[in-house]
Amino acid sequence: MPKMEVDVDKCKGCYLCIQVCPKKCIEKSDKFSKSGYYPALDSKEGCCIACQSCARICPDLAIRVYK
Amino acid sequence: MQLLNKHPESLLDVKMHYCPGCGHGIIHRLVAEVMDELNIRTKTIGVAPVGCAVFADTYFNCDMIQGPHGRGPAEATGIKRAKPDSIVFSYQGDGDLASIGMAEIVHAAIRSENITVIFVNNAIYGMTGGQMAPTTLMGQKATTCVDGRTAKQAGYPIKMSEMLATVDGATYLERTTVHTAPGVLKTKSAIKKAFQNQIDCKGFSMVEILSMCPTNWGTRLDNPSEATKFVAEGMLPVFPLGVYKDLKRD
Amino acid sequence: MAEKKLMKGNEALSEGAIRAGCRFFAGYPITPQNEVPEYMSWRLPQVGGAFVQAESEVSAINMVYGAGATGVRCMTSSSSPGISLKQEGISYAAGADLPIFIGNIMRGGPGLGNIAGAQGDYWQATRGGGHGDYRCFVMAPNSVTELANFPHKCYEVSFKYRLPSMVLADGILGQMMEPVEFTTPEVDPKTLTEPAWALGINNGRAKRIVKSYDLKEGGVEIMVNERVQRYKAIEAAETMYEEKMLEDAEIAIVAYGISARVSVAAMKLARERGLKVGLFRPITLWPFPKARIVELSKRIKHFIAVEMSLGQMVEDVQLALNGRSEVHLYAKPGASVINAEDVCNVIEKIVKKGAKEYAAAK
Numbered sequence: 024m025p026k027m028e029v030d031v032d033k034c035k036g037c038y039l040c041i042q043v044c045p046k047k048c049i050e051k052s053d054k055f056s057k058s059g060y061y062p063a064l065d066s067k068e069g070c071c072i073a074c075q076s077c078a079r080i081c082p083d084l085a086i087r088v089y090k
Numbered sequence: 091m092q093l094l095n096k097h098p099e100s101l102l103d104v105k106m107h108y109c110p111g112c113g114h115g116i117i118h119r120l121v122a123e124v125m126d127e128l129n130i131r132t133k134t135i136g137v138a139p140v141g142c143a144v145f146a147d148t149y150f151n152c153d154m155i156q157g158p159h160g161r162g163p164a165e166a167t168g169i170k171r172a173k174p175d176s177i178v179f180s181y182q183g184d185g186d187l188a189s190i191g192m193a194e195i196v197h198a199a200i201r202s203e204n205i206t207v208i209f210v211n212n213a214i215y216g217m218t219g220g221q222m223a224p225t226t227l228m229g230q231k232a233t234t235c236v237d238g239r240t241a242k243q244a245g246y247p248i249k250m251s252e253m254l255a256t257v258d259g260a261t262y263l264e265r266t267t268v269h270t271a272p273g274v275l276k277t278k279s280a281i282k283k284a285f286q287n288q289i290d291c292k293g294f295s296m297v298e299i300l301s302m303c304p305t306n307w308g309t310r311l312d313n314p315s316e317a318t319k320f321v322a323e324g325m326l327p328v329f330p331l332g333v334y335k336d337l338k339r340d
Numbered sequence: 341m342a343e344k345k346l347m348k349g350n351e352a353l354s355e356g357a358i359r360a361g362c363r364f365f366a367g368y369p370i371t372p373q374n375e376v377p378e379y380m381s382w383r384l385p386q387v388g389g390a391f392v393q394a395e396s397e398v399s400a401i402n403m404v405y406g407a408g409a410t411g412v413r414c415m416t417s418s419s420s421p422g423i424s425l426k427q428e429g430i431s432y433a434a435g436a437d438l439p440i441f442i443g444n445i446m447r448g449g450p451g452l453g454n455i456a457g458a459q460g461d462y463w464q465a466t467r468g469g470g471h472g473d474y475r476c477f478v479m480a481p482n483s484v485t486e487l488a489n490f491p492h493k494c495y496e497v498s499f500k501y502r503l504p505s506m507v508l509a510d511g512i513l514g515q516m517m518e519p520v521e522f523t524t525p526e527v528d529p530k531t532l533t534e535p536a537w538a539l540g541i542n543n544g545r546a547k548r549i550v551k552s553y554d555l556k557e558g559g560v561e562i563m564v565n566e567r568v569q570r571y572k573a574i575e576a577a578e579t580m581y582e583e584k585m586l587e588d589a590e591i592a593i594v595a596y597g598i599s600a601r602v603s604v605a606a607m608k609l610a611r612e613r614g615l616k617v618g619l620f621r622p623i624t625l626w627p628f629p630k631a632r633i634v635e636l637s638k639r640i641k642h643f644i645a646v647e648m649s650l651g652q653m654v655e656d657v658q659l660a661l662n663g664r665s666e667v668h669l670y671a672k673p674g675a676s677v678i679n680a681e682d683v684c685n686v687i688e689k690i691v692k693k694g695a696k697e698y699a700a701a702k
Binding site: 073084 | 094114115116274311313315
């Protein structure tokens with residue numbers, strides 16, 4: 024099952040990943056990180072198709088995509 | 091389970107200081123991925139500008155030099171002529187390249203310096219807090235044109251790729267964008283070509299990359315759609331994407 | 341017996357730099373130093389070096405900043421207004437501890453001035469010129485042979501202590517022709533060890549950064565203080581000067597460069613008139629030979645600075661002496677050439693009238 028994971032220490036909550044995800048797999052966390060951002064959440068269960076759009080547009084290398 | 095996107099070795103695994111939603115981080119990563127794929131990391135010397143990307147010298151995992159505002163193409167010329175076996179890139183913003191550095195970029199193209207230029211165009215000055223850039227759009231507001239750019243006061247935005255295309259020494263010029271995922275992919279292949287050209291000694295190559303600056307555009311940092319909309323609807327008509335020069339050269 | 345060759349000053353400087361290992365030059369045409377880039381353009385490729393005629397003096401200094409960062413012996417040259425343009429780049433090189441070499445063939449200023457030889461850039465050369473706390477190693481030749489041989493010393497000092505170096509000459513020296521003897525050894529850059537800070541093909545070693553900034557609190561203070569230690573070491577070990585007839589002198593002319601040549605004639609003329617005059621010639625302008633001047637002031641009570649400026653070097657003489665002896669000035673700015681007769685007359689007036697400061701008589 025493909026999935027994407029967010030490194031919450033690196034994520035700055037810009038949500039470009041949410042904007043580009045074709046399957047709407049990513050949501051915002053309601054807990055803020057140590058850096059003070061509300062990071063993006065790991066992809067919803069069973070949703071990710073590993074297209075890597077999120078990883079490609081993430082400016083902070085905060086996303087890892089697994090297949 | 092296999093990790094599909096490893097962290098590029100040519101970029102140090104450190105937190106970068108860029109604002110949320112800024113295009114610099116994307117572009118740094120693309121340059122680093124290309125350096126890895128072309129296996130040039132250990133012979134690349136990068137020139138960091140003055141601007142938000144001044145700290146590129148600490149981010150890239152190769153020899154780096156940071157120098158005066160706008161002079162990157164001149165520094166790159168000196169490095170490349172002194173060490174022709176190295177791969178040299180100059181990473182510049184729109185103030186660095188199109189304002190104070192206008193003479194240096196034009197003449198590096200005239201001389202067809204065998205270097206790779208990464209030109210990040212976000213139509214505004216970032217590091218200094220949002221002043222007008224040579225590429226700022228008509229009517230676009232900035233701190234030195236608070237009611238929007240007017241022709242009478244400040245002329246018109248400069249199209250660098252179009253202008254440099256008239257220079258015979260320019261070998262490859264392409265304008266891309268990083269405001270969409272397909273745009274990011276296209277940007278990467280343009281960057282790869284610009285570096286490959288240097289490896290093949292083809293002469294001057296530049297990729298002009300339209301990029302987001304949510305902070306100084308005044309768009310929300312937690313909703314990227316305003317910024318990406320500015321690129322799509324504001325910048326693309328003025329700065330059309332595409333290849334402006336692609337000489338084969340023997 | 342070493343071979344002597346008749347050479348023009350600018351060309352001797354260029355050949356001297358190449359003999360000293362220079363393998364990259366960037367410059368821009370400006371009178372009276374055009375022979376330097378012209379000579380470099382055909383001579384450098386002969387030794388496997390690279391030449392670029394840059395689009396401006398600003399671009400040239402930045403090319404040299406880049407080339408210098410790779411550890412290559414490099415050079416740029418210009419004349420007064422062009423050296424003004426280079427100041428930011430020189431400041432960056434000083435801040436990045438790079439051993440770049442600059443030649444200034446001075447002309448009349450300020451502004452466009454004229455194209456004749458002058459000595460109006462002393463302050464610019466020794467008081468920074470560029471922004472921030474830094475020093476450059478500055479040598480002032482007074483002959484074409486010195487122009488030919490000083491680059492060797494400049495490269496040695498600048499690479500050893502990691503700072504920019506400069507040969508400060510003028511349009512007369514640059515244009516005149518004299519027999520040249522190369523007394524310094526020829527340097528083959530291939531035999532030199534690459535410096536530990538040089539950027540280049542790194543084959544897996546740790547990355548290197550050449551930069552001049554540190555935004556952390558106290559960072560620049562630390563960098564500057566460390567540089568100050570090197571500057572002190574240079575002052576202690578690399579100060580150079582020449583003395584003529586000072587053993588019994590009552591008046592010492594202090595002059596550098598072309599003014600020193602005229603001053604030799606003035607000194608001899610004065611001696612014929614029964615005046616005990618000698619010449620103290622600073623060769624390094626920074627470090628200025630302060631200690632030696634102070635030593636001389638124990639028995640010499642009158643120093644007269646002779647320079648083709650409004651009076652710039654004289655301030656270093658005053659600073660060094662700190663009131664120990666009288667300091668006089670014969671200054672002729674605007675590239676007007678001094679002559680021995682005038683200098684000698686002024687010395688006579690000093691002796692007779694005890695005048696403190698004496699501007700050039702028309």
